[in-house]
Amino acid sequence: MTSEQVKTKDAVTPRKSKRRWTPNIIVFACNWCSYAGADTAGVTRIEHQPHFRIIRVMCSGRIQPAFVLKAFERGADGVLVSGCHFGDCHYIFGNERAVEQFERTQRMVKLLGIEDGRLRLEWISAAEGARFAEVINEFTDQIRDLGPGPFSSRRAGSNNGKP
Amino acid sequence: MDRLTQIGKETRAWACYDCGKCTANCPIARAGAPFSPRRQVLSTNLDHREAIESNGSLGICLTCMKCDSSCPASVEYSKLVQKLREYTYREDNVGCPHGGALQSTMRMMAAGKTVQNRMDWITDDIRITSDESEVFYWTGCTMYLDAFFDELGVHSLNGTRAAISILNQHGITPIVSPSERCCGHDLLWGGDRKSFDLLAKHNVELVESSKASILVVSCAECLRTWKIDYAPYFSQRPPEILHISEFINARNNDLSFKENGDARIVTYQDPCRLGRHLEIYDAPRSVLGLLPGIELAEMHQSGKRAVCCAGSTWTNCDRYSKAIQVGRLKEAKATGASTLVTCCPKCQVHLKCAMNDPNLKEDIEIEIKDLAELVVEALD
Numbered sequence: 001m002t003s004e005q006v007k008t009k010d011a012v013t014p015r016k017s018k019r020r021w022t023p024n025i026i027v028f029a030c031n032w033c034s035y036a037g038a039d040t041a042g043v044t045r046i047e048h049q050p051h052f053r054i055i056r057v058m059c060s061g062r063i064q065p066a067f068v069l070k071a072f073e074r075g076a077d078g079v080l081v082s083g084c085h086f087g088d089c090h091y092i093f094g095n096e097r098a099v100e101q102f103e104r105t106q107r108m109v110k111l112l113g114i115e116d117g118r119l120r121l122e123w124i125s126a127a128e129g130a131r132f133a134e135v136i137n138e139f140t141d142q143i144r145d146l147g148p149g150p151f152s153s154r155r156a157g158s159n160n161g162k163p
Numbered sequence: 164m165d166r167l168t169q170i171g172k173e174t175r176a177w178a179c180y181d182c183g184k185c186t187a188n189c190p191i192a193r194a195g196a197p198f199s200p201r202r203q204v205l206s207t208n209l210d211h212r213e214a215i216e217s218n219g220s221l222g223i224c225l226t227c228m229k230c231d232s233s234c235p236a237s238v239e240y241s242k243l244v245q246k247l248r249e250y251t252y253r254e255d256n257v258g259c260p261h262g263g264a265l266q267s268t269m270r271m272m273a274a275g276k277t278v279q280n281r282m283d284w285i286t287d288d289i290r291i292t293s294d295e296s297e298v299f300y301w302t303g304c305t306m307y308l309d310a311f312f313d314e315l316g317v318h319s320l321n322g323t324r325a326a327i328s329i330l331n332q333h334g335i336t337p338i339v340s341p342s343e344r345c346c347g348h349d350l351l352w353g354g355d356r357k358s359f360d361l362l363a364k365h366n367v368e369l370v371e372s373s374k375a376s377i378l379v380v381s382c383a384e385c386l387r388t389w390k391i392d393y394a395p396y397f398s399q400r401p402p403e404i405l406h407i408s409e410f411i412n413a414r415n416n417d418l419s420f421k422e423n424g425d426a427r428i429v430t431y432q433d434p435c436r437l438g439r440h441l442e443i444y445d446a447p448r449s450v451l452g453l454l455p456g457i458e459l460a461e462m463h464q465s466g467k468r469a470v471c472c473a474g475s476t477w478t479n480c481d482r483y484s485k486a487i488q489v490g491r492l493k494e495a496k497a498t499g500a501s502t503l504v505t506c507c508p509k510c511q512v513h514l515k516c517a518m519n520d521p522n523l524k525e526d527i528e529i530e531i532k533d534l535a536e537l538v539v540e541a542l543d
């Protein structure tokens with residue numbers, strides 16, 4: 001990594017004031033593009049914020065509302081749904097289905113009163129390692145600003161997830 | 164006494180003399196599923212926990228009470244299944260084809276850590292209030308169902324709006340609360356007593372503190388929950404709990420209908436929760452009788468013998484449920500009716516889903532409406 005790259009990397013590290021709290025983010029990624037994109041970010045050694053767990057599915061079309069709702073229920077602070085760009089889905093129409101499922105999820109999330117900034121849909125190709133890092137950094141910052149998710153055990157006033 | 168023996172006592176499972184009428188009457192067993200209510204009763208009596216858990220049929224049961232109503236020994240089979248599900252409950256054990264999305268939604272409401280946005284559907288033509296009124300109108304989760312099952316063309320909110328406008332016609336501006344949460348019916352029947360408990364406490368307190376003297380409910384499942392399952396949670400004398408059809412019957416002089424409505428034939432689907440669970444068979448029918456031009460053609464299996472929509476508690480959906488739904492829709496079509504009227508949003512969801520079968524399209528396609536929608540259409 002050149003010193004220039006190191007500098008840009010530093011620019012996106014978390015703001016000091018909020019450093020103590022690290023969000024829990026769930027990333028759903030399709031096997032053929034976004035997961036490979038995350039891999040590309042890794043092999044090119046692009047640094048990004050690490051506060052997420054990635055769950056690989058074969059295609060973004062598989063990501064049904066239950067996955068996302070369960071993540072929130074179990075305390076995720078943010079959920080990122082990702083897949084191949086339109087036209088690139090390995091299964092041709094999978095990501096179109098993903099959009100429908102995502103919209104359904106969004107409607108439920110809205111009704112439940114979870115802030116819409118906690119849920120995002122992004123298309124990331126296998127070659128876009130840098131973009132993967134960028135999306136993760138940006139989303140992590142956004143979640144940091146929103147604070148712990150409503151069902152997170154680390155939310156103020158919460159008694160560790162116990163009702 | 165161990166838990167299974169106790170469950171057997173509470174539900175009269177001990178009284179079973181193994182006649183098998185339950186299995187013979189069970190809609191799921193009749194559709195060909197390897198499912199036997201009788202076996203479940205026997206396993207309870209024999210204290211075979213493993214058999215109950217492992218044969219996989221606990222989730223299949225519709226708890227529609229068809230077997231209860233045919234049992235000569237009055238074994239409360241549906242209650243038995245509810246208790247067994249509670250006894251063997253595991254959160255990850257979701258048989259629902261929606262992957263547990265609805266269970267998660269309900270449990271998030273139970274945890275109650277957010278402020279829901281559940282009032283967006285209110286239109287200008289209906290009046291509601293948030294402070295004081297004689298009537299509290301319980302919307303149930305129709306806004307969630309419409310949001311989730313939008314692809315199926317489910318419009319259960321139409322029934323909710325219609326019920327409110329009926330109340331308005333009676334000169335009542337009901338309380339509709341943004342703090343209402345899921346009644347917990349499906350969690351209770353899925354075995355999640357802990358979450359149900361949270362919801363019950365919240366909802367009962369909400370209605371009690373509103374000081375309304377009447378609670379009007381449209382959804383058959385919510386109604387069952389309020390009338391039966393919430394009973395132990397009230398700290399004072401509960402309000403009068405009425406189904407919208409019971410309410411209309413009690414005050415039918417206040418509604419004025421069009422002189423001559425369009426003549427049409429409708430048929431009525433008794434929701435299992437309204438019918439066998441609460442024994443409300445006549446009230447919806449007499450409301451239909453009030454509507455000018457509407458003729459009710461009964462399905463062959465109606466009233467006490469009605470077949471349920473085969474998906475009451477989000478625990479299961481398979482080819483047997485589909486077969487039951489298709490059979491029911493064919494039965495509805497055979498009456499010559501143009502509309503299938505029901506009082507449960509979930510009947511709408513499941514029957515509409517079944518109608519998506521591309522091989523059967525015209526054979527089973529029929530308009531489905533909530534009872535309240537028909538009433539509003541007939542109003543002057």
Ligand code: FES
Pocket residue numbers: 030031032033034058059060061083084088089090091092094095
């Ligand atoms: S394979 Fe990537 S979205 Fe379908």
